[in-house]
Amino acid sequence: VDWHTGRQEVEGDDVKYMVLLYDAPNIRENLSPELIAEMGALMSQLTESGELVGGEALADPSVTKTVRSVGGIPAATDGPYAEAKEHMGGYLLLDVEDEKRAVEIACRWPTSVVSAVEVRALMNQEISPQ
Amino acid sequence: VTAGEPIEDLLRVLAPRVLGTLAHRDPDFADCEDAVQEALLAAALQWPVEGRPDNPQAWLIAVAVRRLSDARRADSARRAREHRQATLKPTDALASGMDDPGRSPDDTLTLLFLCCHPALSPASQLALTLRAVGGLTTAEIARAFLVPDATMAQRISRAKQRVRATGISFRMPSPDEQTERVRVVLHVLYLIFTEGHTSTTGPVLHRDDLTREAIRLTRLVRGLLPNDGEVAGLLALMLLTDARRAARTGAGGALIPLPDQDRTLWDAEAIDEGVRLVTATLGARPLGPYQVQAAIAALHAEGDSTHDTDWPQILMLYRVLEELSPNPMTRLNHAVAAAMVHGPATGLALVDELAREGQLTSSHRINAVRGHLLEMSGDPEGARSAYLAAARQTTSIPEQRYLKVRASRLSQECSVEA
Numbered sequence: 001v002d003w004h005t006g007r008q009e010v011e012g013d014d015v016k017y018m019v020l021l022y023d024a025p026n027i028r029e030n031l032s033p034e035l036i037a038e039m040g041a042l043m044s045q046l047t048e049s050g051e052l053v054g055g056e057a058l059a060d061p062s063v064t065k066t067v068r069s070v071g072g073i074p075a076a077t078d079g080p081y082a083e084a085k086e087h088m089g090g091y092l093l094l095d096v097e098d099e100k101r102a103v104e105i106a107c108r109w110p111t112s113v114v115s116a117v118e119v120r121a122l123m124n125q126e127i128s129p130q
Numbered sequence: 131v132t133a134g135e136p137i138e139d140l141l142r143v144l145a146p147r148v149l150g151t152l153a154h155r156d157p158d159f160a161d162c163e164d165a166v167q168e169a170l171l172a173a174a175l176q177w178p179v180e181g182r183p184d185n186p187q188a189w190l191i192a193v194a195v196r197r198l199s200d201a202r203r204a205d206s207a208r209r210a211r212e213h214r215q216a217t218l219k220p221t222d223a224l225a226s227g228m229d230d231p232g233r234s235p236d237d238t239l240t241l242l243f244l245c246c247h248p249a250l251s252p253a254s255q256l257a258l259t260l261r262a263v264g265g266l267t268t269a270e271i272a273r274a275f276l277v278p279d280a281t282m283a284q285r286i287s288r289a290k291q292r293v294r295a296t297g298i299s300f301r302m303p304s305p306d307e308q309t310e311r312v313r314v315v316l317h318v319l320y321l322i323f324t325e326g327h328t329s330t331t332g333p334v335l336h337r338d339d340l341t342r343e344a345i346r347l348t349r350l351v352r353g354l355l356p357n358d359g360e361v362a363g364l365l366a367l368m369l370l371t372d373a374r375r376a377a378r379t380g381a382g383g384a385l386i387p388l389p390d391q392d393r394t395l396w397d398a399e400a401i402d403e404g405v406r407l408v409t410a411t412l413g414a415r416p417l418g419p420y421q422v423q424a425a426i427a428a429l430h431a432e433g434d435s436t437h438d439t440d441w442p443q444i445l446m447l448y449r450v451l452e453e454l455s456p457n458p459m460t461r462l463n464h465a466v467a468a469a470m471v472h473g474p475a476t477g478l479a480l481v482d483e484l485a486r487e488g489q490l491t492s493s494h495r496i497n498a499v500r501g502h503l504l505e506m507s508g509d510p511e512g513a514r515s516a517y518l519a520a521a522r523q524t525t526s527i528p529e530q531r532y533l534k535v536r537a538s539r540l541s542q543e544c545s546v547e548a
Contacts, residue, residue: 016276047281047284048288049285050253050257050286050288053277054278095275095281097251097252099492121525123527124525124526125526126328127328127379127385127526127528127529
């Protein structure tokens with residue numbers, strides 16, 4: 001057996017998380033100033049705690065260009081890839097203690113009461129000590 | 131401290147001593163730390179041009195004290211009032227730094243206890259230790275942890291604010307407290323080591339620095355606490371683990387498991403030192419988990435191959451380790467050793483027990499071990515699906531690649547047999 005690890009702890013795994021923020025239909029038109037302020041407050045809390053590595057908001061899905069293969073040749077068309085009700089609206093990149101903390105932050109994102117927020121682990125180049 | 135030493139190395143050695151001298155006299159640790167960082171930066175810029183001062187430590191203390199009082203003067207009247215009574219006179223610190231070199235080691239230990247204070251989060255403890263004791267810049271720490279400079283700067287300033295807010299003072303913990311506090315310090319050093327050790331070559335090459343830094347700091351602690359068996363155990367564990375660094379990865383950072391490693395690439399000198407440390411510490415002192423882990427690592431290092439390895443002894447040590455510090459990872463490693471001694475069925479039973487208890491369910495390691503044990507027991511189909519399950523669970527690219535290779539090798543075997 002060669003999967004011997006001399007490692008005692010489970011922690012210390014260097015995993016970063018991307019929190020994918022989906023927009024419910026028409027949510028952008030209905031964003032109240034309070035909700036925007038809440039987002040800003042959470043972002044600055046995460047900046048202050050040193051957990052926020054990055055994050056961006058995406059422009060409206062209607063201004064998307066989608067590149068598809070047409071007869072083996074890539075061609076751009078107007079509009080989003082999928083005819084979905086919810087579109088990805090932005091992301092947060094987090095470096096947090098564990099998955100539990102990433103999920104906690106996702107739950108605190110103001111739009112999580114109306115639309116989906118996905119927490120995805122990032123791949124990395126680390127290997128376990130052995 | 132020798133004259134031929136590179137300036138950076140010298141600064142790293144002096145950083146905790148200078149900070150210790152300042153923090154010893156001035157109650158505001160955060161301000162002291164800022165002042166020392168500025169002094170280190172000034173030295174890094176000036177010394178290569180103007181030459182090294184005769185007494186580098188006194189130079190750094192003088193500059194840091196000046197920066198500290200400049201900062202205070204520039205500060206608001208409120209802050210100035212708060213600190214008036216406590217503010218250090220430059221001449222005091224300068225004198226103490228030059229006249230009392232014997233006090234420096236104690237200050238370094240006090241500094242380590244402060245940086246690894248239980249009121250700070252592990253992430254803060256790591257960052258603060260590397261900056262205040264290790265003398266690394268924020269940018270260097272940020273690079274090592276693969277986060278932007280701004281993120282790390284926030285983390286460090288947050289940690290220092292917390293030191294200020296919780297009133298953690300720069301003093302030696304009481305003797306009753308010390309044992310527990312040493313454990314926290316060792317844990318932080320161990321985490322710094324694993325941060326560096328788990329990285330592979332390629333985009334994260336510079337993370338090797340963390341491994342070296344952890345070993346350097348643990349050596350420093352060993353000098354301060356020469357009679358602590360766990361300090362020796364941790365140093366031995368790091369040396370024995372790091373000795374295999376060159377053999378752990380192949381072309382493009384591909385993972386090479388222990389049995390396939392080219393043992394001539396192992397660092398014989400590091401293994402020698404590690405084995406000597408472990409031998410000297412085992413039995414002589416109350417046994418702790420780092421000593422036992424180091425003893426296990428020593429047994430792995432001493433075998434000429436995986437088959438020559440003294441598995442019954444390793445199994446016995448895992449039992450001891452489970453007693454000392456119960457932990458699911460230890461139990462998983464115990465299962466591997468049990469399989470090597472009593473056969474894969476025994477190992478698999480232990481792995482299943484862990485899984486039934488819901489331990490390590492989100493980790494890929496349970497399935498990875500299960501894959502190996504099923505392969506050993508002659509169940510290629512079962513092994514293959516366990517490897518693939520582990521490959522889906524891991525976030526490590528080299529491990530995922532390795533697990534997929536293992537799985538595909540088995541599917542070839544299966545089709546040949548069929």
